[in-house]
Structure formats: structure tokens, C-alpha cells
Amino acid sequence: MSFEPKIIGFLCNWCSYTGADLAGTARLKYPPNILSIRVMCSGRVDPGFVLDAFQKGADGVLICGCHPGDCHYVEGNYKCMRRVPLTLKVLESMGIDKRRLRLEWVSASEGVRFQEVVGEFTEQIRALGPFEMKEWAFEPEVASRE
């Protein structure tokens, strides 16, 4: 069976979710691999959400927010802009390919851009292959053989 990536998308309510909506109403086709979660702001996306997504079986995580300067809450997207590189650094040290997490700015009018971003990211994750957690669950009989 061919590999279909599971991608969690955190979309900001004011720009990117509306952008995704626009892509839908404009009948733009993009891969169904993204599971969108609407958040009020990209600044709401705690790095814990990203780790949680990977731990629960996501192969990639996409965070979309308003372009810098356009945040509905003035500076939420700047917080996200600083969190993501630090999260990437920690992910990389944890042995998780940093191409699995991406931050993109998508405005409410950029339906086409949303289509492109999702398409491109899905192909990237497809090329990277599935993400599997190692030794996450405790299995006594496995622990003694490791």
C-alpha cells in the first residue's frame, strides 16, 4: 500500500483558515492529507501541540498564520516566528527531520498560495516517508532485549 502522509495543519482563524476557506470556495484542488485545526492565532500554537501531533502519529506539521505585520492580535505571529526556529532546533536534536515542521504565512486572500503550500508540503513529507516513534510505549519484554 502506498504511503499517504498524515499532516496536521494549525491555521490561524483570521488569515490562513479563511485562506483555506477561499481555496475551497474557489474549487481549488489540494491534497486531502492535511487535517486542519483552526486556532485563534498562530501565536496560540504551543510547541507542545507540535510534539503532541508527532507523538500521536502525524508525519508532518504545518503552521500557517497572518503575514508579519498583519496579525489580528498585533504580535501573535511574531511569537510563532520565534518559537518555530527554536522548536526546529530541539526537534533536530531529538532526531526528527526538521523538514517535517513548516511555518508559512497565508493571508485571507491567498487561496492559491494555500493550495500551493499544502501541495508542496505534502509531496515533501511523502518523500521523507512515515514518521515513527521509537521506544515510546513501555514494553517490558522489549526493554529487556534492547
Added chain:
Amino acid sequence: MAKPKLAVYWAASCGGCDIAILDIEEKILAVADFFDPVFWPCALDTKYEDIRKMEDKSITLTLFNGAIRSDENYELAKLLRAKSVVLCAFGSCASEGCIPGLANLTSKDEILDYVYKDSPSLESGSTIVPQPEVQVPEGELHIPFLWNTVRTLPQVVDVDYIIPGCPPQSNQIAAVVEAVIDILKNGKPLPPKGTVLGATDKTCCDECTREKNVKKIKHFYRPHEVKIDPNLCLLEQGIVCLGPATRAGCGAKCASAGVPCRGCYGLPANVRDQGAKMISALASVIDSTDPEEINSIIDTIADPLGTLYRFSLPASMMRRVQS
């Protein structure tokens, strides 16, 4: 009436938790007076076999310190769970992995190779690595099998309470001991299962008396690289202090001595990953909106994974390094 039985065990730990128990000073007399210590490898010469012979649930309270990283640790965790009415994960190692948990940054093979083959303190050409089983003229010898991944106590057995800290502060231990004696003496109800004892639900910053203002950081420093203002918030001075993502209970002793909080009291209430929360906190204080500058500021944080997960890697969402 027979005294309630007390057990204290160390698994993968440094022994500091046992010392911390003795650090409660004269209150240790009340412990000895009220409890019958049946098992405490640091202080008593009880054998595992003696514990195996005891009836289930015959130990009233077990304070279990140390992480679980070998067959022996796991066997004792199961044994003490079966024999104890109340099992407490005592200290950071048992509750979240702590310093032994940093072994999860690497693998068992790499650790054994370094310690027994590559370490500069070894005789050159040394290749002897301990084996779980070895044949000697007198028979077969066994040592406990080392695990590839360090686990916390709650990950391997059912745990009733958690007492955080590396080590738990002696005033907090004394308070817990007094509360336990009070409960047992007066037949009061136990706190709900899973309660974190000897700590509060707030963060370390709440107990820290340093002056706190708006933080705007252009460069992170290690404590030895700057002259530290004795009254100002350490994070505000660019020193990575884990106070914002660490449970209160220690009285912010490190911060008041000019040493940044390293996070030993574990995650605060309603937080599932201490390192991730600290990433959030650090990102919020970086003073830049330029991606390149942000990257260069982040580059001044020494070893982000080891710093942010120093005490909590085995209990974190990822548990261990994945590669």
C-alpha cells in the same frame, strides 16, 4: 499496634534523595518513632528476599527514588508496588527521569562503548564490557540487564503520589512526613491519587523574589559569561532560567543564590511537556521580528535540548531521541 512499615528504595539515582530524607534533621526521629523502616538499602541491610517474603500491601508507605533503566530497577518497582499500600515517586528521577534520563539522548551501546572502551580515563586498548551473564569457575554470574531507554516510575508501575525535586527540599519532605503521620494517626482521608505532594501548582517564578519587568532579550548568556545583577530576574538578564516552566515548591533557592533554575521540580500543573513550555517562554522574550536576527539570538542558547529537558526527557512527549 504494630508500627506502619516504611520502605525507601533507590533505583537509577545518585543517593541524593536518601540524603535529603536525613536532611529533615530532628524530624527523622519522629519518622523512626512512628514508622518501622523495613527496607532502605542506604541505611539498612535488608535483602530483596526479605521483601519478597512479605505479604502484599504490608508496607504502608514506600518512597521510591531513582529512574528505571535496568531489569533490577524494574523488578524492584514491581515488587514494591505489590507490597506497598502507598507508592510515592520520590524525587525527579522517579517522577520524570532526571539526570539519568539524559541517557535517552543517546543509546545503550554508545554509552557502554564510551564508558568501557573510549573514555580517556581508561587504559588504552581497553575492550572489556560487562556482560549480563558470565561463566566463572564457581558458576554463572548475572548482573542486571541495562535498558536502552530510561523510564520513569509512573511509566512502568501504578504510582499513587509524586514528590518532585532533585532532591525534594527537606522542608517539603518534613511537611509531607508530618502530613502522612497525621493522616495515619487520625484516620484522615488520603489526598486524591496522583496528587503532587511537597510542591504547589504555581511556577518557580512565583516564589522567586527577584525584580521582574518586561523581558527583551538580544543575546542569551551562560551564567559565567556575565556579571549577574543580584536583584533582577535572571531571564531578564539573558540567562536561560527554567523558572517559568517549573513547578514551585523549592522556594526558588537557586535563583536567589544567582544560579538559574534548571527545572528540577518538573512540570507545573496542566503542562504536559516542560521543554516545549520553556520554548514558548524563551520565544516570547526574544526581542526581534527579523527571522535572521531571531536565528542568531537562538544560536546563543547553549544546547537547547539538554538545557530545556535536563530533568524531564524520559517523561517528555518524545521520551527519547529518535535517531
